[in-house]
Amino acid sequence: METVAAVTPSQSVATAAMQNDELLKQSTWQGVSVMETQWRVERLLSRYAACIDDDALEQWPAFFASDACRYEIITRENVERGMPLALMFCTSQGMLFDRIVSLRKANIYPQRWYRHVISNVLIQSVDEESLAVQSSYVVFQTRRNGQTDIFSAGKYLDRIVMRDGELKFAEKRVIADTHRVDTLLVAPI
Amino acid sequence: METVAAVTPSQSVATAAMQNDELLKQSTWQGVSVMETQWRVERLLSRYAACIDDDALEQWPAFFASDACRYEIITRENVERGMPLALMFCTSQGMLFDRIVSLRKANIYPQRWYRHVISNVLIQSVDEESLAVQSSYVVFQTRRNGQTDIFSAGKYLDRIVMRDGELKFAEKRVIADTHRVDTLLVAPI
Amino acid sequence: METVAAVTPSQSVATAAMQNDELLKQSTWQGVSVMETQWRVERLLSRYAACIDDDALEQWPAFFASDACRYEIITRENVERGMPLALMFCTSQGMLFDRIVSLRKANIYPQRWYRHVISNVLIQSVDEESLAVQSSYVVFQTRRNGQTDIFSAGKYLDRIVMRDGELKFAEKRVIADTHRVDTLLVAPI
Numbered sequence: 001m002e003t004v005a006a007v008t009p010s011q012s013v014a015t016a017a018m019q020n021d022e023l024l025k026q027s028t029w030q031g032v033s034v035m036e037t038q039w040r041v042e043r044l045l046s047r048y049a050a051c052i053d054d055d056a057l058e059q060w061p062a063f064f065a066s067d068a069c070r071y072e073i074i075t076r077e078n079v080e081r082g083m084p085l086a087l088m089f090c091t092s093q094g095m096l097f098d099r100i101v102s103l104r105k106a107n108i109y110p111q112r113w114y115r116h117v118i119s120n121v122l123i124q125s126v127d128e129e130s131l132a133v134q135s136s137y138v139v140f141q142t143r144r145n146g147q148t149d150i151f152s153a154g155k156y157l158d159r160i161v162m163r164d165g166e167l168k169f170a171e172k173r174v175i176a177d178t179h180r181v182d183t184l185l186v187a188p189i
Numbered sequence: 190m191e192t193v194a195a196v197t198p199s200q201s202v203a204t205a206a207m208q209n210d211e212l213l214k215q216s217t218w219q220g221v222s223v224m225e226t227q228w229r230v231e232r233l234l235s236r237y238a239a240c241i242d243d244d245a246l247e248q249w250p251a252f253f254a255s256d257a258c259r260y261e262i263i264t265r266e267n268v269e270r271g272m273p274l275a276l277m278f279c280t281s282q283g284m285l286f287d288r289i290v291s292l293r294k295a296n297i298y299p300q301r302w303y304r305h306v307i308s309n310v311l312i313q314s315v316d317e318e319s320l321a322v323q324s325s326y327v328v329f330q331t332r333r334n335g336q337t338d339i340f341s342a343g344k345y346l347d348r349i350v351m352r353d354g355e356l357k358f359a360e361k362r363v364i365a366d367t368h369r370v371d372t373l374l375v376a377p378i
Numbered sequence: 379m380e381t382v383a384a385v386t387p388s389q390s391v392a393t394a395a396m397q398n399d400e401l402l403k404q405s406t407w408q409g410v411s412v413m414e415t416q417w418r419v420e421r422l423l424s425r426y427a428a429c430i431d432d433d434a435l436e437q438w439p440a441f442f443a444s445d446a447c448r449y450e451i452i453t454r455e456n457v458e459r460g461m462p463l464a465l466m467f468c469t470s471q472g473m474l475f476d477r478i479v480s481l482r483k484a485n486i487y488p489q490r491w492y493r494h495v496i497s498n499v500l501i502q503s504v505d506e507e508s509l510a511v512q513s514s515y516v517v518f519q520t521r522r523n524g525q526t527d528i529f530s531a532g533k534y535l536d537r538i539v540m541r542d543g544e545l546k547f548a549e550k551r552v553i554a555d556t557h558r559v560d561t562l563l564v565a566p567i
Contacts, residue, residue: 020544021421035417039224043210046309050323053344076491077524113265113366115325115342117308119495120424134428136493138518140327140342146266146368148342153493153518153526155431166209177491179524228413232399235498239512242533302454302555304514304531306497329516329531335455335557337531355398 022125029126030162041133041160042121044167049116052188057103060188061096065161065168069093072172073189075179076154087176088188103187114151114187115140130170131160137174139189152178152189211314218315219351230322230349231310233356238305241377246292249377250285254350254357258282261361262378264368265343276365277377292376303340303376304329319359320349326363328378341367341378400503407504408540419511419538420499422545427494430566435481438566439474443539443546447471450550451567453557454532465554466566481565492529492565493518508548509538515552517567530556530567 029037048063050056064071073088090096121135134157141151159171174189218226237252239245253260262277279285310324323346330340348360363378407415426441428434442449451466468474499513512535519529537549552567 021425023421024418024543035414036224038417039227040213043212043311046311047210049309049325050311053325075524076520115327115344115366117306117325117327117495117497119306119308119497120427122421122424122428136427136431136495138327138493138495138516140339140366142265142342142366142368146264148339148367150339150518150526150528153520155493165213177493177518177520178526179520225413228416229402232401232500235500236399238498238514239500242514304516304533304555306495306514306516308495308497327516329528329555331454331531331555331557335453337528337556339528354402 023123026126029131034123034126037131038121038123040167041123041131044160044169045118045121045135045156048169049118053114053116055113057100057188060100061093063169064093064096064172065163065170066093067163068161068170069096070171070173071096071169071188073174073176076175076177077179079175099188111144113142115142115148118156129161131158133158133160137189150178152176152180154178154189212312215315218320223312223315226320227310227312229356230312230320233349233358234307234310234324234345237358238307242303242305244302246289246377249289250282252358253282253285253361254352254359255282256352257350257359258285259360259362260285260358260377262363262365265364265366266368268364288377300333302331304331304337307345318350320347322347322349326378339367341365341369343367343378401501404504407509412501412504415509416499416501418545419501419509422538422547423496423499423513423534426547427496431492431494433491435478435566438478439471441547442471442474442550443541443548444471445541446539446548447474448549448551449474449547449566451552451554454553454555455557457553477566489522491520493520493526496534507539509536511536511538515567528556530554530558532556532567 023034026034028034032040044063051059051063069090069092071088071090072086074084074086078085090099117138117140119136121133124132124134134155136155138153139151140148142148154174154176157173157175158169160167161170176189212223215223217223221229233252240248240252258279258281260277260279261275263273263275267274279288306327306329308325310322313321313323323344325344327342328340329337331337343363343365346362346364347358349356350359365378401412404412406412410418422441429437429441447468447470449466449468450464452462452464456463468477495516495518497514499511502510502512512533514533516531517529518526520526532552532554535551535553536547538545539548554567
């Protein structure tokens with residue numbers, strides 16, 4: 001990122017052509033229109049956020065597919081340096097359950113509340129099995145003193161599948177711009 | 190929240206079953222598809238936010254139903270302690286008008302601007318008369334010195350009805366994570 | 379804003395009548411339903427945000443119409459004082475390209491990441507040629523030390539047109555509540 005080649009308008013015309021929104025040519029996914037699929041994806045993300053913010057963490061693992069599940073928090077710094085070292089890494093629903101049990105048992109942290117803002121939800125691509133979805137998140141935290149500040153900002157890279165008529169995360173990668181390791185250990189993002 | 194029972198995977202399977210998205214089985218509300226209803230609810234919230242952020246407060250009461258209106262700001266701390274003591278509580282459109290008049294007359298506060306971010310808009314349930322809708326909000330404020338900070342974060346619990354073809358709030362409960370009482374008295378959230 | 383006439387309920391009834399959501403009476407734009415148009419506008423904004431946040435700035439000009447393009451950053455303070463002095467003002471796609479080239483060449487600033495939250499996307503009016511769309515934005519920045527703070531909050535006033543089946547910005551006005559001039563010079567908002 002320190003050394004970047006200059007760009008000329010002619011180069012960029014090619015880029016612009018590549019930038020057309022290919023998804024708009026897709027009409028359906030699993031028998032549902034792409035627009036309705038967008039609505040369902042946004043519902044999934046809203047319910048996911050409400051689950052964490054309402055401190056109903058016991059329900060959090062159920063947002064993931066039971067047969068194929070991967071949850072990862074990694075800093076953007078590590079991603080850009082090519083160091084795939086995750087702050088959290090779970091590869092089964094059972095590991096997600098364990099994590100919540102640990103959180104509840106070991107909760108020596110002062111009480112705080114989280115508030116997720118998830119925006120710019122973008123279905124990037126679609127195949128027969130799954131959706132690749134990117135979104136921006138900012139999580140705010142409010143401490144006992146009543147002050148609210150920024151806990152973590154970044155993006156979600158999700159792979160979403162259909163199971164028994166419900167959308168579930170087969171993979172959720174949290175790429176955190178913010179890298180304060182202490183806070184990242186408290187709750188799922 | 191200090192003492193929480195551990196959760197086992199078997200318990201959580203039951204939870205997961207309860208967690209299915211029942212709304213998706215509902216196809217219409219008041220003759221309109223649920224997906225279009227979602228769009229209309231989001232328009233209502235966006236127009237509500239723009240009204241406050243553009244300082245058009247005189248129009249703010251018109252977002253509420255004239256025949257059944259309840260507006261309340263309460264801290265999450267009070268909700269969780271079972272103390273239903275509201276920071277603001279209005280039970281008629283007239284009270285909302287009065288509040289704006291007071292604000293305009295008594296405005297001894299330095300000028301500041303608000304910016305609402307409303308996200309994760311979730312229709313929770315639907316009956317013949319009304320929609321129950323939850324959303325996350327974060328309000329930012331910019332002071333005269335040009336600096337922007339967080340004014341209030343929390344959630345809206347809204348009951349929305351249809352009046353003359355327009356959606357209106359029959360009830361709007363603002364559950365504020367942030368509890369700085371001084372700022373809460375300045376403007377509607 | 380310092381001197382404001384009091385408002386009475388009777389005045390406000392007129393205001394409320396004007397406040398009806400006229401867009402809902404519109405059924406299509408350029409042969410597409412207004413609801414689907416909303417979805418496409420939100421995709422445009424989400425892709426625009428991802429372009430900047432992923433530091434793919436070379437693609438940024440392609441979000442604008444090549445035949446009619448205007449990009450402007452102006453503070454809300456200046457707008458309200460009637461001083462139309464923009465912090466940035468580009469009137470062609472070529473000027474947008476030039477800006478990115480300058481940014482890349484002159485990048486003496488420490489590396490930072492941006493994260494856009496765009497919400498409350500509101501199609502305000504529609505004519506045969508274009509859409510007028512207002513939205514709220516908050517841009518967060520994360521510095522090398524890993525701390526995230528608020529970079530800029532404000533609103534977008536966009537005029538959006540259709541070119542070769544894709545939505546493009548014919549005009550994008552960034553009205554910034556925040557007015558820290560130093561930061562505004564670093565990257566597009």
